[in-house]
Amino acid sequence: EAGVVQSPRYKIIEKKQPVAFWCNPISGHNTLYWYLQNLGQGPELLIRYENEEAVDDSQLPKDRFSAERLKGVDSTLKIQPAELGDSAVYLCASKDRKGDTGELFFGEGSRLTVL
Amino acid sequence: AQSVAQPEDQVNVAEGNPLTVKCTYSVSGNPYLFWYVQYPNRGLQFLLKYITGDNLVKGSYGFEAEFNKSQTSFHLKKPSALVSDSALYFCAVRGGGADGLTFGKGTHLIIQP
Numbered sequence: 001e002a003g004v005v006q007s008p009r010y011k012i013i014e015k016k017q018p019v020a021f022w023c024n025p026i027s028g029h030n031t032l033y034w035y036l037q038n039l040g041q042g043p044e045l046l047i048r049y050e051n052e053e054a055v056d057d058s059q060l061p062k063d064r065f066s067a068e069r070l071k072g073v074d075s076t077l078k079i080q081p082a083e084l085g086d087s088a089v090y091l092c093a094s095k096d097r098k099g100d101t102g103e104l105f106f107g108e109g110s111r112l113t114v115l
Numbered sequence: 116a117q118s119v120a121q122p123e124d125q126v127n128v129a130e131g132n133p134l135t136v137k138c139t140y141s142v143s144g145n146p147y148l149f150w151y152v153q154y155p156n157r158g159l160q161f162l163l164k165y166i167t168g169d170n171l172v173k174g175s176y177g178f179e180a181e182f183n184k185s186q187t188s189f190h191l192k193k194p195s196a197l198v199s200d201s202a203l204y205f206c207a208v209r210g211g212g213a214d215g216l217t218f219g220k221g222t223h224l225i226i227q228p
Contacts, residue, residue, distance in 0.1 A: 004158075033215060042119075042205050042218030043159070056215065091158060102147040102166070102209045104216055106158040 002026065004107035006092050012113045018080035021110040025073070025094030033104065034060075034067060034077050035091040043091055049075060050097075079112075087114045117142040119206050121219035128196045129227050136191040136222045138206030147209040148189040149216060150180055152202050159205060165189060176200070196226045 005024040013019050025032050030051050035043035046065070048056040051072035060067065064083070069075040079086055089111045093104040118141045128134045140146060147166055151159040163174025170182045180191045189206060203223055207216040 042220045045215045048215055103161055108158045
């Protein structure tokens with residue numbers, strides 16, 4: 001079974017530029033999460049999707065961050081414009097709602113460096 | 116609101132010795148508790164979870180964790196450490212009606228040969 005796939009793995013941009021991250025969850029997993037992991041910290045939830053609906057985006061900084069999951073499968077997280085403080089790892093995770101016991105499956109992450 | 120505390124930034128253990136990585140939590144209702152491991156430049160990898168039942172949970176790579184409701188703790192343990200266990204370990208909790216996981220800040224485990 002293929003795991004959660006994220007791209008790009010690494011991205012270096014200058015401040016004020018836009019950037020986008022892509023996530024393909026495990027097949028059949030209808031719950032998808034984007035987490036932010038700052039250096040030396042644990043992951044923090046940005047947004048959660050149930051199929052194509054964003055059911056929890058309370059921690060997403062909506063002035064510059066946006067996300068979509070148009071067909072309820074792949075998802076894209078966008079930052080425009082990027083700031084120096086956005087340098088972090090962006091993790092995507094998915095979960096199967098059937099028999100849900102809470103375990104999330106994570107991708108390798110996308111490491112963003114803003115110069 | 117739910118929270119997780121990992122009081123040690125780093126734990127150093129000699130290879131072959133037992134190891135413990137500490138975790139305490141705060142959540143309303145019954146908790147779901149998890150341990151994840153993260154190797155450098157990699158995503159989080161699931162180790163084990165407690166949902167209900169036996170307080171001692173066994174997981175991947177010989178790790179186990181003990182749920183203690185009265186102390187609100189879920190410490191990660193292994194009887195004999197390996198150098199390859201060196202990594203960053205995260206404790207996480209789900210509860211209080213929330214769907215996602217709340218993570219601790221992580222503990223660096225360093226196993227010395």
